[in-house]
Amino acid sequence: MPADPSAQPQDDELSELLNLQMPAESASVTAITDAISEALVRLKVPEEKQLEIGLAVQEALVNAVVHGCNNDPSKEIQCRLQRDARGRIAIIVTDPGPGFSPELLSNPKQGDNVYADHGRGVYLIRQLMDEVHFENGGNEIRMWKY
Amino acid sequence: MDISVRKRSQVQLIHLRGQLRLGQAVDELRQTIEESLGNGDTRFAINLAEVPMVDSSGIGLLVRFLASTKQRGGNIKLVQPSKFAVQTLRLVGVLNLFEVFDDDDAAVQSFA
Numbered sequence: 001m002p003a004d005p006s007a008q009p010q011d012d013e014l015s016e017l018l019n020l021q022m023p024a025e026s027a028s029v030t031a032i033t034d035a036i037s038e039a040l041v042r043l044k045v046p047e048e049k050q051l052e053i054g055l056a057v058q059e060a061l062v063n064a065v066v067h068g069c070n071n072d073p074s075k076e077i078q079c080r081l082q083r084d085a086r087g088r089i090a091i092i093v094t095d096p097g098p099g100f101s102p103e104l105l106s107n108p109k110q111g112d113n114v115y116a117d118h119g120r121g122v123y124l125i126r127q128l129m130d131e132v133h134f135e136n137g138g139n140e141i142r143m144w145k146y
Numbered sequence: 147m148d149i150s151v152r153k154r155s156q157v158q159l160i161h162l163r164g165q166l167r168l169g170q171a172v173d174e175l176r177q178t179i180e181e182s183l184g185n186g187d188t189r190f191a192i193n194l195a196e197v198p199m200v201d202s203s204g205i206g207l208l209v210r211f212l213a214s215t216k217q218r219g220g221n222i223k224l225v226q227p228s229k230f231a232v233q234t235l236r237l238v239g240v241l242n243l244f245e246v247f248d249d250d251d252a253a254v255q256s257f258a
Contacts, residue, residue, distance in 0.1 A: 026169040033167075051199060051230045058201050062168050109239035115213060117206035120238045124202055127237045 014090065017043075018081040022061075024069030024095070029061040032079050036091070039081055045089065052128040053089060053145050059121040060093040060141050068095030068139055089145045099138030147171035149178055157189045157254045158182050163196040166204035175204075179211050188220025191253035195226035200234055209240055221245070225253045 018039055022028035036057050040050045061079065069075040075096055082090040106113055108120045126132050131144040147164035160178065164171060179190065192208070194200070200208075212222045223245045227235070235241040247253035 030167070030169050048230075055199055055201060055230075055234065058167055058199075062201070062203065114239050114243070115209060117210040118202070120202040120205060124234070124238060 013084045014082040015084075016080060016082050018079070020079045022077050022079065023073040024065045024071060024075045024077055025073040026062070026065060026071075028073075028077075029058065029065060032061055033058045036079070036081055040089070043083070043089075049089075049145055053091065056125045056128045056143055056145075057091055057093070059125050060091070060143070063121050063141075064093055064095035064097070067100065068097030070097075090142065091145075092140060092142045094136070094140040097139050099134075099136065101138060102134050147174055149174055151178060151182070153187075154250075154254050155258065156187075157191055157257050158187050159191050159193070159250055159254060161193045161196070165199045165201075166194075166197050166207075167199065167201040168203035172203045172207055176207055183211075183214065183218070188215045188218040189257050190215060190220070190222045191225055191247070191250060191257075192222060193225040193250060194228060194231050196228075197231055198228055200231045202238070205235065205238060205240060209243065212243060221257070223247060223253045223256065225250055 018035065020032050020035060022032050033054055037050060037054045040053060061077065064077045065071060069077065078094040080092040102122055105122055106119065108114065108123050113119060125143060129143040130146045133142045135142060147162060147166065147170060150161045152159045166172065208222065215222050225247050227246060232241065245256065247256065
């Protein structure tokens with residue numbers, strides 16, 4: 001049977017390109033997002049995909065800082081960049097927080113939510129990336145760009 | 147993030163350069179607009195031609211000040227947003243909240 005091209009790659013097929021740790025503060029979000037973006041340039045990822053992945057990483061890291069760590073810089077966040085044999089990119093962001101239930105998030109495009117000044121991060125990630133999984137009770141996000 | 151502000155025909159014309167995202171960029175733009183609001187300005191044109199990316203914090207800021215200015219009888223209008231900024235604003239359903247113009251002059255004149 002031919003392999004399902006949409007199946008999530010197995011870990012043993014992945015090569016880890018970056019494994020970064022950062023304190024939970026907004027200045028570190030910028031530094032890590034820029035490091036990931038620079039790696040994508042070196043990998044010759046098309047510019048449009050670079051922007052989409054970069055914004056998804058930014059949103060995931062901000063969520064980890066604000067919601068996973070309560071803006072406590074003594075807490076640490078991990079961000080990994082991986083690539084499989086087909087060139088598909090995976091980003092994994094892990095925080096030490098209690099996690100959350102992504103299905104409880106409201107749709108930012110519905111009703112008065114459109115006028116809110118927050119609540120768009122996870123929705124954006126899901127729109128920008130091809131596959132998104134929340135693991136370990138929600139304190140790890142694993143997202144794929146094909 | 148570089149921010150330059152000029153006043154033209156009672157409109158605060160704000161040019162941004164760099165990524166509009168959580169941290170220094172969003173903080174500086176928030177401070178700039180709050181100072182202008184404090185001085186009684188309610189008409190803003192924000193040029194996003196050199197802003198390759200706007201994150202959800204930047205979007206939240208723009209939406210919040212759009213509401214603030216409209217409550218005061220003013221507005222925030224966008225000028226030349228980059229392709230990815232347009233895509234992002236559309237993805238989260240806020241692009242149609244803003245009037246968008248191709249150049250500064252058109253945005254400024256639209257307030258007349």
